[in-house]
Amino acid sequence: MSSLNIHNLSCQRGYNQLFDSLSFQVHAGDILRITGTNGSGKTSLLKILAGVSAGEQGKVVWDQHPVKSENYQQEVFYLGHQAALSGELSSLENLEYLSALNKTTDQHQLIQALNDIGLKGYEDEYCTNLSAGQKRRVILAALFVSKAKIWLLDEPFTALDPIGVKIVESRITQHCDNGGLCLFTTHQDSALANQKILAL
Amino acid sequence: MNIYLQTLNRDLRIALRNPSSVLNPLLFFIISVSLFPLAISPEAATLSQIAAGIIWVASMLSVLLSLNALFHHDYENGVLEQMVTSHHSLPLLILSKITAHWLLTGIPIILLSPLLGLFLFLDDEGIKVLMITLLLATPSLSLIGSIGASLIVGIKNSGMLLSLLILPLYIPILIFASSAVSQAQFGLAIDGQLYFLAMFLVLSLMSAPFVSAIALKISLE
Numbered sequence: 527m528s529s530l531n532i533h534n535l536s537c538q539r540g541y542n543q544l545f546d547s548l549s550f551q552v553h554a555g556d557i558l559r560i561t562g563t564n565g566s567g568k569t570s571l572l573k574i575l576a577g578v579s580a581g582e583q584g585k586v587v588w589d590q591h592p593v594k595s596e597n598y599q600q601e602v603f604y605l606g607h608q609a610a611l612s613g614e615l616s617s618l619e620n621l622e623y624l625s626a627l628n629k630t631t632d633q634h635q636l637i638q639a640l641n642d643i644g645l646k647g648y649e650d651e652y653c654t655n656l657s658a659g660q661k662r663r664v665i666l667a668a669l670f671v672s673k674a675k676i677w678l679l680d681e682p683f684t685a686l687d688p689i690g691v692k693i694v695e696s697r698i699t700q701h702c703d704n705g706g707l708c709l710f711t712t713h714q715d716s717a718l719a720n721q722k723i724l725a726l
Numbered sequence: 727m728n729i730y731l732q733t734l735n736r737d738l739r740i741a742l743r744n745p746s747s748v749l750n751p752l753l754f755f756i757i758s759v760s761l762f763p764l765a766i767s768p769e770a771a772t773l774s775q776i777a778a779g780i781i782w783v784a785s786m787l788s789v790l791l792s793l794n795a796l797f798h799h800d801y802e803n804g805v806l807e808q809m810v811t812s813h814h815s816l817p818l819l820i821l822s823k824i825t826a827h828w829l830l831t832g833i834p835i836i837l838l839s840p841l842l843g844l845f846l847f848l849d850d851e852g853i854k855v856l857m858i859t860l861l862l863a864t865p866s867l868s869l870i871g872s873i874g875a876s877l878i879v880g881i882k883n884s885g886m887l888l889s890l891l892i893l894p895l896y897i898p899i900l901i902f903a904s905s906a907v908s909q910a911q912f913g914l915a916i917d918g919q920l921y922f923l924a925m926f927l928v929l930s931l932m933s934a935p936f937v938s939a940i941a942l943k944i945s946l947e
Contacts, residue, residue, distance in 0.1 A: 576807075576811045577810065577811055578807055578810050578811055578946055579946065579947045580947070596813050597813075599811060599812065599813040600813035602811055603811075604807065604808070604811045606804050606807050607804070608802075608803055608804025608807070609803060609804060610803060610804035610805050610807065610808050611803060611805075612736075612740050612799065612800075612803060612805065613803075614739070614740045614743040614744050615736070615739065615740060615743075619736070619739070622732075623732060623733075623736050623805075624808060626728075626729055626732045627729070627808050627809060627812040627814065628812060628813075
């Protein structure tokens with residue numbers, strides 16, 4: 527079974543040692559919620575796992591493929607704090623580009639993904655005119671059409687209404703039931719079943 | 727290759743929907759060149775001697791003016807993070823953004839230069855060589871500029887820092903390009919200068935996307 531192995535990972539930001547000698551394993555099908563107070567290193571951990579930044583030491587490996595290798599990166603979708611959208615482009619254009627950066631999906635699927643996330647009728651709306659929650663939904667649509675197995679979601683429920691939260695939770699469950707894995711952080715209550723907890 | 731064209735298409739679309747970002751450096755270029763005859767002398771003999779230098783300095787500064795925005799918006803809105811985490815080659819994505827930058831700043835400068843050359847009494851031969859030097863060297867300006875832009879991407883109010891980083895690297899281009907135009911005006915051979923500019927272009931094409939990729943990753947840390 528595929529697994530994400532984190533071995534002896536350390537991370538320092540400024541003078542603060544966020545975590546030291548952190549080792550754990552996440553198997554396909556697992557939902558791992560990373561908890562911790564503000565500044566405990568949740569975002570830094572996800573960024574290291576996503577290949578955005580590097581830890582001071584340690585190894586991150588998915589099926590013998592180390593982080594930042596092409597094989598690893600094509601299995602990863604990282605959802606950060608920012609919406610990753612350009613205000614000058616429409617929802618659909620933004621989604622097209624975000625999905626092209628991961629793995630190309632046909633236009634039909636993209637429009638369907640926008641419908642599913644509750645943005646029907648907003649396909650051609652410039653993202654600058656969308657609310658914070660709607661912007662979040664556009665990148666979540668990109669997440670849902672991606673073929674990545676490892677979902678790294680930093681505060682995925684931010685700015686979403688209760689219906690949006692439910693959609694995301696059900697998609698996370700569906701993804702993990704289909705052999706994917708998901709690591710996420712949230713300060714909100716999460717009703718996800720079978721979630722494991724990693725406290726930083 | 728597909729992602730190269732998609733990134734190019736995206737950047738051009740964003741720029742065309744926000745035309746002030748493209749027009750401001752161009753207006754700066756036109757205005758700064760047109761002020762020289764007023765300040766120095768409207769005489770043809772004087773102006774034709776310094777025309778190449780004026781146009782080259784103005785085009786360099788206007789490219790510099792536009793460089794701040796090269797990665798800034800993508801950094802602010804998080805698209806850069808998505809680029810880094812994607813499995814596509816980051817230097818290729820950067821090269822695509824540089825191409826868009828050149829199409830939006832370099833090409834308009836090249837197209838405007840004959841008009842401004844006439845304005846400064848540059849002769850036909852001078853205008854021809856001016857355009858060749860701009861065609862050869864404006865891509866280098868965008869390429870080298872991308873290194874500076876990627877180094878300062880996370881820093882606020884970094885315009886001055888960008889100039890300090892990039893202008894020294896632009897100086898050889900400025901010297902060889904403007905000397906090519908003035909030598910052509912006297913009917914002298916300019917092969918050496920053009921070869922140098924071509925060499926600079928090849929060198930920056932081969933190194934700048936890779937160096938910028940490393941610098942961007944450091945900025946995102």
